[in-house]
Amino acid sequence: MILAPLGAEVTVIQNATIMSEGAKGTFKGSIVVENGKIKEVGDKVMVPPGATVVDAQGQYVIPGIIDCHSHIAVDGGVNEGSVSVSSMVNIRDVINPEDIAIYRALAGGVTAANILHGSANAIGGQTLVLKMRWGTDAEGMIFQGATPGIKFALGENPKRAGSSGGGRAGSAGRYPATRMGVEDVIREAFNEAKQYKATWDAYDAQVAKGEHPLPPRKDLKLEPLKEVLEGKRFVHAHCYRADEILMLIRVADDYGFKIKTFQHVLEGYKVAKEIAAHGAGGSTFSDWWSYKVEAFDAIPYNAAVMTKKGVVSSLNSDDAELMRRLNTEAAKAMKYGGMSREEALALVTINPATQLGVADRVGSIEAGKDADIVIYDKDPLSNYSKVQKVWIDGNKYFDRDSDVSGRPGKDLEKKKLADKEKAEATPARGGRGPQ
Amino acid sequence: MRNLVTALLVFCGCAAAAENTAIAIRNAKIVTVSGAVISKGTVVVRDGLIQDVGENATVPADAIVIDGEGMTVYPGLVDALSTWGMPGAASGARGGRGAAAATPVATATPAAPAARGPEDRPSTTSWIKAADEIQPGDKRIETARNAGFTTAAVWPTRGFFAGQGSLVDLLSGEKAGEMVLVPSLGQYISLARAGGGGGGMGGGFPSALMGMISYIRQIYLDAGHYQLVKDAYAKNPRGMQRPEYDRALEGVIESKRILLPANRWVEVDRMIHFAAELKQPAIYYGLREGFEDRSVKYLKDANATVLVSLKWPEKARDQDPDAEDPYRQMVIREKAPTTPAVLKKNGIKFALYSDGLDTPRDLQRAIKKAIDNGLAREDALRALTLSPAEIYGVQDRLGSIEKGKIANLVVTKGEIFDEHTKIEFVLVDGNKYVPAPEPPPAGRGGAAAPSGPNNGVRK
Numbered sequence: 001m002i003l004a005p006l007g008a009e010v011t012v013i014q015n016a017t018i019m020s021e022g023a024k025g026t027f028k029g030s031i032v033v034e035n036g037k038i039k040e041v042g043d044k045v046m047v048p049p050g051a052t053v054v055d056a057q058g059q060y061v062i063p064g065i066i067d068c069h070s071h072i073a074v075d076g077g078v079n080e081g082s083v084s085v086s087s088m089v090n091i092r093d094v095i096n097p098e099d100i101a102i103y104r105a106l107a108g109g110v111t112a113a114n115i116l117h118g119s120a121n122a123i124g125g126q127t128l129v130l131k132m133r134w135g136t137d138a139e140g141m142i143f144q145g146a147t148p149g150i151k152f153a154l155g156e157n158p159k160r161a162g163s164s165g166g167g168r169a170g171s172a173g174r175y176p177a178t179r180m181g182v183e184d185v186i187r188e189a190f191n192e193a194k195q196y197k198a199t200w201d202a203y204d205a206q207v208a209k210g211e212h213p214l215p216p217r218k219d220l221k222l223e224p225l226k227e228v229l230e231g232k233r234f235v236h237a238h239c240y241r242a243d244e245i246l247m248l249i250r251v252a253d254d255y256g257f258k259i260k261t262f263q264h265v266l267e268g269y270k271v272a273k274e275i276a277a278h279g280a281g282g283s284t285f286s287d288w289w290s291y292k293v294e295a296f297d298a299i300p301y302n303a304a305v306m307t308k309k310g311v312v313s314s315l316n317s318d319d320a321e322l323m324r325r326l327n328t329e330a331a332k333a334m335k336y337g338g339m340s341r342e343e344a345l346a347l348v349t350i351n352p353a354t355q356l357g358v359a360d361r362v363g364s365i366e367a368g369k370d371a372d373i374v375i376y377d378k379d380p381l382s383n384y385s386k387v388q389k390v391w392i393d394g395n396k397y398f399d400r401d402s403d404v405s406g407r408p409g410k411d412l413e414k415k416k417l418a419d420k421e422k423a424e425a426t427p428a429r430g431g432r433g434p435q
Numbered sequence: 436m437r438n439l440v441t442a443l444l445v446f447c448g449c450a451a452a453a454e455n456t457a458i459a460i461r462n463a464k465i466v467t468v469s470g471a472v473i474s475k476g477t478v479v480v481r482d483g484l485i486q487d488v489g490e491n492a493t494v495p496a497d498a499i500v501i502d503g504e505g506m507t508v509y510p511g512l513v514d515a516l517s518t519w520g521m522p523g524a525a526s527g528a529r530g531g532r533g534a535a536a537a538t539p540v541a542t543a544t545p546a547a548p549a550a551r552g553p554e555d556r557p558s559t560t561s562w563i564k565a566a567d568e569i570q571p572g573d574k575r576i577e578t579a580r581n582a583g584f585t586t587a588a589v590w591p592t593r594g595f596f597a598g599q600g601s602l603v604d605l606l607s608g609e610k611a612g613e614m615v616l617v618p619s620l621g622q623y624i625s626l627a628r629a630g631g632g633g634g635g636m637g638g639g640f641p642s643a644l645m646g647m648i649s650y651i652r653q654i655y656l657d658a659g660h661y662q663l664v665k666d667a668y669a670k671n672p673r674g675m676q677r678p679e680y681d682r683a684l685e686g687v688i689e690s691k692r693i694l695l696p697a698n699r700w701v702e703v704d705r706m707i708h709f710a711a712e713l714k715q716p717a718i719y720y721g722l723r724e725g726f727e728d729r730s731v732k733y734l735k736d737a738n739a740t741v742l743v744s745l746k747w748p749e750k751a752r753d754q755d756p757d758a759e760d761p762y763r764q765m766v767i768r769e770k771a772p773t774t775p776a777v778l779k780k781n782g783i784k785f786a787l788y789s790d791g792l793d794t795p796r797d798l799q800r801a802i803k804k805a806i807d808n809g810l811a812r813e814d815a816l817r818a819l820t821l822s823p824a825e826i827y828g829v830q831d832r833l834g835s836i837e838k839g840k841i842a843n844l845v846v847t848k849g850e851i852f853d854e855h856t857k858i859e860f861v862l863v864d865g866n867k868y869v870p871a872p873e874p875p876p877a878g879r880g881g882a883a884a885p886s887g888p889n890n891g892v893r894k
Binding site: 074075076077078079080081082083086088089090091093094096097098117125137138139214215217218219220221410413414417418420421425 | 549550551552553626639640641642643644645646647648649650652653656657660663664667699701704705708709729750759762765766768769
């Protein structure tokens with residue numbers, strides 16, 4: 001079943017507690033969905049004729065959760081770890097719409113995710129934003145209109161990856177082996193990219209003048225860096241320590257580009273002012289740390305502190321399992337940092353939307369936005385709540401009732417196949433039959 | 436039959452005599468594939484070509500006459516994607532035992548240093564041609580012929596740009612050159628490193644699938660640029676720096692089509708998009724999930740041609756008997772053999788290929804499985820004769836029993852692909868081969884010729 005890109009059906013969700021994350025705040029009311037968009041939100045709405053009415057009495061509705069850092073739905077490895085600069089590779093080439101993690105994310109209320117290359121390289125691969133349109137194909141998964149990105153990585157991972165000597169200086173293996181080296185790799189790459197850009201700009205100018213010069217060679221490694229310099233591609237930088245965060249801001253300033261988000265950014269609370277001044281977002285974990293030395297200095301107040309200092313902050317999963325319960329990750333910011341309910345939920349809805357440059361499309365329940373909507377049976381900030389229904393672009397992609405009722409049928413089908421295989425295998429294993 | 440073999444052996448000493456001698460198979464059922472079945476007719480073969488075919492074809496006075504009463508004549512089978520005869524490829528030792536340890540790669544050359552990027556041209560041998568590599572003494576040529584195969588599209592298969600395939604007739608002899616029908620069929624692209632391994636970090640570029648795709652994309656960009664610069668230089672070399680010769684790009688440029696791997700429907704979708712982006716005529720191989728509605732839709736929309744692997748997915752042999760496979764995997768095992776029937780029904784051009792199978796028993800079983808799963812026998816035959824000939828553009832020479840075509844024939848007692856059907860003999864370029872009744876027992880030791888010396892009758 002390949003769904004139409006935009007739900008043609010008209011749906012009205014009534015009597016719900018709507019945590020809109022928009023100007024209207026939290027209120028009891030209804031949502032009208034038409035042509036894949038939210039048409040109207042309010043205490044009282046007109047139900048268009050022929051609309052499917054969903055009575056959400058006693059239930060909660062939130063905008064679809066957005067995960068700013070995920071590695072699901074990728075075929076054949078998330079790390080092109082062979083080289084220090086792997087900007088030539090692109091997640092877009094290897095989207096796997098069959099990954100069951102997509103469906104599980106949906107069941108956890110996630111409707112969009114920033115799918116990143118791994119962190120093995122100082123400059124990693126190209127990234128993109130997907131919508132969790134389970135059942136569609138690779139192209140159908142793509143969040144059209146979202147600005148593509150590129151992964152950078154600082155610290156231990158890029159300096160350890162691909163080095164047989166465990167990253168110690170002097171060991172045989174891939175450069176760099178130190179944090180200094182990581183900075184150098186990034187600077188060298190942008191030196192190259194600037195030169196490359198100049199070559200192409202000169203060519204384009206000649207062509208504009210009506211000349212017919214030989215075009216320069218297209219270099220897939222430098223193309224996306226040229227786009228970063230031109231502001232056409234977002235930089236999402238994996239980082240932990242305050243010193244390296246400052247380092248990357250200096251590098252970006254030197255070369256005239258912006259870091260769109262610092263990812264993980266566990267020491268972001270130490271340099272929140274500088275991050276805010278650069279205009280970058282911070283996408284962090286709620287309370288996941290100490291899994292390596294550079295992650296020792298983390299605090300669960302990170303998201304709250306960064307927010308208070310003016311950094312647009314979000315909480316991400318980096319993990320297919322954690323991705324299913326980002327709602328309760330957000331809730332932790334109420335305990336650690338005293339965030340309000342709306343502020344906490346914003347960490348997994350409107351804030352990541354802002355960080356990914358798609359806040360005009362998703363992240364809140366407001367008229368004109370994409371109809372990416374989740375119904376929880378209870379308070380979404382409670383770990384007793386369960387996702388009931390999920391819509392993306394007005395199409396329903398998850399329904400807990402039909403999931404549960406469909407299970408026995410699926411089990412039966414599987415059993416039938418297993419029995420058939422067993423029956424076919426038996427005579428062969430038993431040797432000659434009576435013939 | 437034995438008499439005939441001895442009779443022919445007499446001619447063997449003199450090439451000229453053999454070349455002029457005609458063979459006529461009379462009173463046989465002739466399945467021409469291109470036209471109607473002739474229930475009782477004659478095929479006349481001379482100089483390696485089909486001289487005449489029909490109910491009343493004239494038998495030349497000098498012809499050796501074979502009474503085909505009770506026999507059926509088919510066009511020789513064509514393996515649309517093969518490694519028979521290629522050195523270092525998987526050997527027949529595996530038989531039906533499932534993939535044992537990987538066959539060691541011939542390691543004459545020292546391991547190349549890990550590639551640091553596309554400029555190092557990792558796992559690329561785009562310039563090699565199967566025709567130049569083929570080993571006529573390869574045992575698999577004989578075993579495949581015993582299964583009725585007379586022709587194979589043989590491809591180098593190791594590396595991202597593995598090299599160029601060649602269409603060869605399965606002759607046993609010393610000269611590989613005689614075997615070759617078409618020296619270059621195109622470029623074989625795989626998404627796996629030559630020699631396997633190398634995944635993860637530190638194995639050189641590229642290590643992930645997205646790296647491999649990016650590498651292939653860069654090579655085509657480079658090839659386009661290279662051509663542009665070369666053309667400019669050829670036009671006006673004076674005052675222009677000469678472009679550096681690049682054999683990897685030369686090999687890519689001279690390949691007129693590409694073979695791309697696509698097993699899952701996701702991969703079918705991905706590779707169709709990729710071929711369109713590269714602007715290369717493509718043939719997709721594998722097609723384990725060719726039965727899926729989506730595969731069919733994508734292939735139809737792209738008007739694509741595919742090669743379907745005969746190695747149907749099976750349950751792992753050494754698995755814990757209580758372990759359960761995922762549902763999806765079970766569905767694929769169940770449905771994969773229906774792929775040829777589904778493709779046929781939807782009018783998608785396809786051929787079948789051996790994919791490592793090389794014993795008559797395994798090949799016959801695999802083809803039978805497709806028939807048991809809904810493919811009509813005549814469509815199975817077509818997918819192994821005229822269809823591959825058309826796919827490779829040699830339908831004017833090969834793939835059916837017609838006047839003037841190459842004399843590649845299989846003569847059987849019983850319907851081809853049936854379990855108990857006996858292949859009486861095979862003609863390859865008019866040369867008659869009689870299959871050994873049983874596979875040679877192990878430890879035959881000290882035989883004179885490298886392969887089945889008593890089977891082949893060569894001009």
